[in-house]
Amino acid sequence: MDFRVLLVENNSIILDQSVNAINKAPGFTLAAKYKDSAGALGQGKVFRPNLILLDIDSEENIQVIPKLVREYPHATILCLCTQWDAELTARVMRAGAAGCLVKPFSAPELVDAVKALESSGQNVTSEVITFFSPKGKSGQTTFVANTALRLAAKEQKNVAIIDANLQFGDMAIFFNLAPTTTIVEACRDVKNLSPVSLTSYFVPATAQVSVLCGTRKPEDAEKIIPKNFVELIGMVRSRFPYVLIDLSVGFSEFTVSAMEASDLTFLVASEDSVFENRHLKKALYVFEGWGDTLQDKLKLVYNRVQNTSNAYKQQLEESIGYPITAFLPNEYDLVSRAADEGRMASDIRPESKLSTAINQLLRDLHGKHQIRWEKS
Ligand SMILES: Nc1ncnc2c1ncn2[C@@H]1O[C@H](COP(=O)(O)OP(=O)(O)OP(=O)(O)O)[C@@H](O)[C@H]1O
Ligand SMILES: [Mg+2]
Incomplete structure (x- = not known):
């Protein structure tokens, strides 16, 4: 609906x-x-x-x-x-x-x-998705970039990516972009912008995916006021049907207010170590403040998973105490090749296990959120 x-x-x-x-x-x-x-x-x-x-x-x-x-x-x-x-x-x-x-x-x-x-270019429905990781190095940026390409390919709609990893954003490197304006200028100018002039701050990565690139230097992160960023999100969503936000690692006023301004948050974890699960449990404890809307708004996604069996998924869910929405398989060779070639895994092999898992994830969310994929 x-x-x-x-x-x-x-x-x-x-x-x-x-x-x-x-x-x-x-x-x-x-x-x-x-x-x-x-x-x-x-x-x-x-x-x-x-x-x-x-x-x-x-x-x-x-x-x-x-x-x-x-x-x-x-x-x-x-x-x-x-x-x-x-x-x-x-x-x-x-x-x-x-x-x-x-x-x-x-x-x-x-x-x-x-x-x-x-x-007329106004968005009547839009979906803002934040990607968040309590600890980092979870393959979050890879997940954001590939999700953007999959969404654009399937829906034939424009997708905005905002690189809001404030200190060490690398989306520009992922897509090989040379931005003249970044999130810093967009947040600084937001009060005087209109949705139309805002789009000039974005750099096209593909015909349908545009990126608002991250800060040039880590210290620029200080210049971004969370309230302005929330305002910026509101404006971006009026121009793009999908807005994907790659957030900084960890809880802060900035990441929490961005997640609250979004429709859906992917909590991204990798299964590299037992410590990861301990951090994840602590993070889930913080999210409990979202109350009744928690499971609707917060979807847990594991990346770089070796054993993608259902039995293993159940075992992890029991240990963490939260449902896992998706396992993204470990596809080291493909992801490395993509990085070497300055391309995305889902572009090189749209039929890869990773692309298929992202497709499936978005299809499962169809109807629950505003993601409008028809079952194929
Ligand atoms: N599904 C995957 N299979 C194998 N390797 C992956 C996968 N996803 C990401 N990687 C690799 O994991 C590493 C980290 O990826 P990425 O930069 O996307 O993580 P990140 O969580 O954004 O990191 P950071 O915390 O530094 O922002 C990279 O070397 C990337 O190639
Ligand atoms: Mg990253």
Whole structure:
């Protein structure tokens, strides 16, 4: 299901008509409905909507748009008005809405309005995935880069990679890029950027994968303010359907706020030593603060696994006390060859065990998150 709709409509008759239209529109589900915006601000969050339909016939609801943008950074706001008005549309768009739809609307009109937003370059749904490792050297960057290529190839959609390994980011080396701007300048300038001007900070790695490269020197990490980075994530997601973030090792204000701003986190571990599992357990203890959403938002992935059998997986799960979402096999020769040739393993051999495991992982997440792969 692609769109979880939160509907705010003051007029009871139109509220009912809108509910009907949403229920009939393929790919749309009504997540919650409110007769006033106060309810939406108070309780709507638990429904994790990604599309808000907001009646703007009242001034009060127009005033609430900036608050909705802050409370629902992952949702697109589409305003509902009785009469089309260019000036009003411009005003709500400045406040953070994506556009307006005249009401009452039918199911095909809703579908068309959302399609029009997408074709104008606005993302109506996007998925931000952070990649995190408590200890490092888990093959995380390799995993991010190959996932980006697999996603772009399968979905034919644009993918952004943000190299947020603040001190020792090496995504530029992985893709052999020579950036003129990096995450440092993007975070510094974010207040004055628009989603369109932001894209010039990215470097194309392939036709569909763009990279916002990491810092040039470790000390530049100090210049990045976590709050600005979270704002940057919000802007990047409005331009790219997929945003993959390669985070620094370990917990910090920066990594935690980035994970909280994302839809999904891959906790990446390698099975190199028994110590690794001890660190992993400590990390999982920290994540327990995420409460009920933990298993939905945090997926544990083991990389460089020699024994990929189910029995071994079960044994590890029991010892760690957390479900393992995927085993990525050890493919040393292929990954080394890729590094030597300045290419990606999944590019050299799309049928390799590593690529197949990443494909499978993304397919398994289909439907649970916004990853839209059809089963093949
Ligand atoms: N599936 C794999 N099979 C075999 N080797 C791998 C695999 N994934 C990564 N590697 C190797 O592991 C090493 C570390 O990879 P990578 O740089 O991706 O890890 P990282 O977790 O990002 O490290 P860092 O903590 O330094 O950022 C590299 O030599 C890489 O080639
Ligand atoms: Mg790395």
